Amino acid sequence: MFRSIYVLICFVVFAATQAQTTDKPVLFTVADTPVYSEEFIRIFNKNLDLVKDESQKDVDSYLELFINYKLKIKEAQAKGLDTMPTYVRELSNYKSQLAKNYLTDTKVTDALVEEAYHRTANEVKASHVLIRLDENASPQDTLKAYNELLKLRDLILKEGFQPVQKEVHNGKTVYAENLGYFSAFKMVYDFENAAYTTKVDDVSMPFKTRFGYHIVLVEDARPSRGERTVAHIMINNKRDDKLEDAETRIHEIYKKIQQGESFESLAKQFSEDRSSSENGGKLAAFSGGQLSSTEFEDVAFGLKNEGDISAPFESSFGWHIIKLLDKSEVADFNAMKSELEARVKRDSRSQLINTSIVNTLKERYNVKDNPEALAYFESIMNEGYFLGSWKLPEDFTAAKTLVVIDVKTVTYGDFGQYLFKNQRRAISRKPFNAIVKENYDAFLNANLILYQEDNLENESEDFANIVTEYRDGLLLFDLMETEIWNASKTDSVALQAYFNANKNKYNWRKRIDADVASSSNKKVIKKAQKMLEAGQSPEAIKAALNTNGVVDVIFTSGIMDKEHQAVTADMSFEKGVSKIYRHDAAYVVANVKEVLPESPKTYEEAKGQIISDYQVVKEKQWLESLEQKYPVKVNESVLKNVKAELKNN
Structure with missing residues (x-):
């Protein structure tokens, strides 16, 4: 996974190209190997809007990065990394995969994409009868299955599906099943075709898929459910080190919502989905079937009106409360076209495209x-x-x-x-x-x-460029893994020496071991403050203040720094009970049991950061050695022309 990500990063920052003809101006050489100005200009312009580091938008700074890139490629080739079996195999697989994007029939593909969009936007509800048959079944067995399905089709039209289902389903050779609602790509294409081309309340003629012969009863058709945007509060259901279990805590939070407290504020304070809590629990929009949790999805689509809030429920990730923020219909065709085209090419319907391609190639x-x-x-x-x-x-x-x-x-x-x-x-x-x-x-x-x-x-310059980009990206990954990443992780002596020389860089921030009470009611938080000053525990305070099914105060306990979601940036980190602070739409007070001052980290505590920092130093030293091994000569007159051209663009 990391290798793929690294290669993609190389695409963005250094999108290499095929060697240009020798009559092009040479911007610089690496050990007498020319790099042409045309290549640098094209890559600089291509990536100008993609890089976030402003220094990389400066021509001189970007040229330095590009030279380093070329030095690494030169070293990888010198080491023969481009001949390694794993490299050759992965590049070959990538070329074959990439070629599929170029081996296509646009007319047929476009028609299939439009069809897929219509079926994505509309669901059908169906039941079917399947007689299992081997793909190479004899003509006699095929005819027998076909005729049997014709009889069953007549029975379904006369008596309905359930009587036939009860009579014929055995789960081995004959299947009679209710499939519910589905849309494009949920079934094999032949089955999908039959379902979408059969009228509601009608039964298809027998048709074949790789599983055997089917008939399908279409019971209903409706627009798809569209897209939902929700916010959620999540409590992890693995909470051995917490004051109460996840179910108890989520119901406490739900009570506070019912009491009129802000969903977004509660999400910021208590949701344990850290990727969304700072944003009030808001999640990216999703459509039906997109999430890995059907429980979460069903509850989300069950909310009818914007602002509706679900009761607490459990998924495999923990306990949740969902708030519906927005609902929309299926996206328009142009917004979905690229995604649908990719799915069409992966689906069995791609065989229609392949047949068209083959016929074109025969002619070509x-x-x-x-x-x-x-x-x-x-x-x-x-x-x-x-x-x-x-x-x-x-x-x-x-x-x-x-x-x-x-x-x-x-x-x-x-x-x-x-x-x-x-x-x-x-x-x-x-x-x-x-x-x-x-x-x-x-x-x-x-x-x-x-x-x-x-x-x-x-035949395709674009294909050639992309292949070269991937080729160089793979080489860079293998080279960096060998020379920098693995070496940095395993050279314990060098890492320890680097740590000893830079101990002042690795320190713990000032932290507190505290119980932090939160309430939207200032009177309640004042009572909690007094009870903390009297030495009462969080459990006792909650028992006293959360009465008659009303949750007025919630505690968060543990070791925290200024970045912790339960504390405020201006909270005083001093031992004892703090003053009351405003925190989003709530009030908080802390009982600081211990103040942990800034202190040096041990080698083991800082090891991850040490490795990262040491890799930067080691790479810099390595690049200096590569510059000695492969002398770089920049053609200043060509560079001047390059700068002038880029300035005018």
Whole structure:
């Protein structure tokens, strides 16, 4: 995961490109290897709005970073990291994955995306009957299943689904199931198609998926639930070190909400989802099926009006209270187009795109069918193919041309090996001409795609640039991991020496061990203050002040610094009971049991930061050594022209 993130960062900061022609102005050289001004200008402009560090927007500062980047690439290549099997394999996988974005049929893709949008915006409620069949079932079994489903279809139309479900469902060979509501991408595409093209209260004709043959009853259709924006207060349900369990605490907070206290203020003070608490508990907007917690999602979509607040409920993450902030319908097409296109290409419907692509490539590369070749392969097939023992004959004409893809010749031998490797002991018996044709189509399609992939760097400049970016990003990660990150973590002697020389950098802030009481009622907090001064415990104070089912005061206990959410920035860190402070929409008072002054951290306490700081120092020293190993020469006259051009842009 970290490797992928690092590579992506390299994309943003140093989007490298293919080597330019030698007639371009050379901005600088690294050990006599030229780096062209055109490359630097393009990358600088590309990333100008992406970098947050203002210093990187200065040409000289950015040039320094870019030179360091080129030095590292030079060192990685010198170490042969670009020949390592793991690197070669990962780059190859990435190129294949990236190529899918370029191997597409726009017309077919656009039609599928528009269809997916309509189905995303509208849900159907359906039930189905499935008769399980192997994909290679015999024609007799297929016809039997088809006819049986025709009979069941008539029964459902006459008697309804439930009687048929009760009669035929066995959970093994026949399934009769209620599926509820669903939308695009929730079912295999063939099933989705049947559900969305069948009218409400009608039953489809039998159709096939990879699971067998189905009929589907469409019971209802409705617009999708859209999107919700909510805020929540969460209490972790693993609270062994707390005063009370999560359920008790969430209900205390809920009581305070019912008493009219601010949801946002309570979220800031008590929610244990730290990613949202500072923002009053607000979460990013989400749509149906997007969250990993169905309990949370169901409650959120169950709230009807903006401002509605749920009762406390439990999910796998803890106890929650939700407030509905906003509700909206499904986003418009343009907002969802990119996401839908990506999903279409991952979905089984992508086969429609692939078929169109293959037909286009056949035309582009002038591929001609070869009936004579297919007839030859039919003639050499035998029963051994069904047993996994089939072999190519001794007089097999391996060198003969099977098909020509542009300038690439594919031979009988290539296809023969494909047939040999793909024979299966469990294959269903089919006529030899069908086996040869199915295998030939798959073989040719794969070779067409592979040929285009192999030539994409020549056919598409954009593809070539992105591949180069990823190639360099992988090299940089492997190099940095070897030279800096791993070395910094394992060199305990150097880390200890760095710590000994820089101990003044690693200190604990001033902290308190305290019980902090919070209440929106100033009279209540004054009572809590007096009870703390009298030496009463938080439990006793809560028992006395939270009466008749009303929660007026909540305590937070533990070691805290000025950044802790329960304390105020101006709170005095002195032993004893503090004065009362205003905190958001509430009041707080603290019983400081102990003041922990600023103090040095031990090596173990500071180790994470020590490693991070030491890596910075080590990288700086390493770059200095690379500059000695690979001398850099900047062409000042070209740099002057570069600055002038960038200034005018």
